[in-house]
Amino acid sequence: MGRTLFWLKDEEWARIEPYLPRGRRGAHRVDDRRVISGIVHVLKIGARWRDCPAEYGPYTTIYNRFNRWSKQGVWEDIFYALTGTSLAVSTTAVDSTHIKAHRSAAGAKGGTSPTPSAERAADGRPKFMP
Numbered sequence: 001m002g003r004t005l006f007w008l009k010d011e012e013w014a015r016i017e018p019y020l021p022r023g024r025r026g027a028h029r030v031d032d033r034r035v036i037s038g039i040v041h042v043l044k045i046g047a048r049w050r051d052c053p054a055e056y057g058p059y060t061t062i063y064n065r066f067n068r069w070s071k072q073g074v075w076e077d078i079f080y081a082l083t084g085t086s087l088a089v090s091t092t093a094v095d096s097t098h099i100k101a102h103r104s105a106a107g108a109k110g111g112t113s114p115t116p117s118a119e120r121a122a123d124g125r126p127k128f129m130p
Helices: 010-019 032-045 059-072 074-083 118-123
Strands: none
Touching: 010 032, 010 074, 032 059, 059 074
């Protein structure tokens, strides 16, 4: 079964290229088009960064670029360039956390009582001694 990878089209790339940060110091950057295509692919299919296909490059590079550009506001400019509108919504979180519990963990007390009977408590001896 073949994978379907996402790649930016030439017209999309031409619209967003002017909004990309340029002239940064540091190590030589890998191909921006490949990395952005990888970021869109991961966001589109909802996968973990670690599961990003190798065709896009190292997943750490893809995640670091996404994270850094998110803090700088670059993605808002790219989104506006692609859609023509700024529909950026404030932070929203949907939590579907659940905890598996055993069926007998419903809160009802079960089993025998751990407290000794009145007769045994009056005797003062532990029940494991003869």
